[in-house]
Amino acid sequence: MITRRTAVGGLLAAPALADSARAAGEAAPKEFRIGYQKSGILVVARQQGTIEAKLKALGVESVKWIEFQYGPPIMEALGIGAVDLGAAGDTPPVFAQVAGAKIVYAAATPAQLSAILLPPASTIRTLADLKGKRLAFAKGSSSHNFVVQALAKAGLTPADVTPAYLNPADAVAAFSRGSVDAWAVWDPYFALAEQRHGAKVLTTTDGVLESNSFYLANRDFSAQHPAVLKAALEGIRESTDWAAGNRDKLAQAISEVTGVELEAQQRAAARLTIKLTPLTDRIVQSQQGIADTFLRLGLVPRAVTVRDAVWTAPQS
Secondary structure, three states, X not given: OOOHHHHHHHHHHXXXXXXXXXXXXXXXXXXXXXXXXXXXXXXXXXXXXXXXXXXXXXXXXXXXXXXXOOHHHHHHHHHOOOOOEEEEOOHHHHHHHHOOOOEEEXXXXXXXXXXXXXXXXXXXXXXXXXXOOEEEEOOOOHHHHHHHHHHHHOOOOHHHOEEEEOOHHHHHHHHHOOOOOEEEEEOOHHHHHHHHHOOEEEEEOOOOOOOEEEEEEEHHHHHHOHHHHHHHHHHHHHHHHHHHOOHHHHHHHHHHHHOOOHXXXXXXXXXXXXXXXXXXXXXXXHHHHHHHHHHHOOOOOOOOOHHHHEOOOOOO
């Protein structure tokens, strides 16, 4: 799937990246480890080899891809240095920073669409109807923040529902057998639930919150190997640009890797905003708002300053 444009772009950028690393006296690690989920741009980047191409010019011998089901375990691995780069939604980094994990935000991208889903025969009609109901979501995931924000729109708090803290695989099983009243989850699980289980949508993140996902790095790695991290992000940018113009091929690529029906992946890809951005003031403020809200609700034990964990890329 590497196009001539991306391949040539990589060749042209490689000497500049190598020169930058040499000028900084940066010794490249032999291996670069990436924590990823089987969804989104990292799947494409792995297939295209864009990150490997960038890092090879810096002397990195191999890239190791380590699969995770959702964000919080990736944050744990990043924090202890088991992976060097990972991707997660808006909430896992907040919990990780509160816990003192060694992570930094390296780049942002609009989050995949999330929804609060209902079984086909559900009598729930409004967010207010969730009061007293059993609501499934992954604790510390982006769905956790979505639940908090959605409930607030109805004048409710997390204490007004019975949470079922389930990862996506366990949640879909509970949802399909009727063990929970509702389920908050992101694409492509959202699209799959619509297709396989006839799930009804109570609300989506559209109109509830402006959500972001992030590429994050181990803090020590980012300090020791800034040129390597910058090069990896440039590889991700190439795959991001490709995906933005090739949504059908993006869906096909992810479907092939995951085994998930192409129709569900096409639905998820069609409603995804695809771009890579730095950590703007607006994005940092949004993350700070999550941290402050979770502290106020007693969901995290201490305050953090998100800006303290924002990485600054070296200048070329």
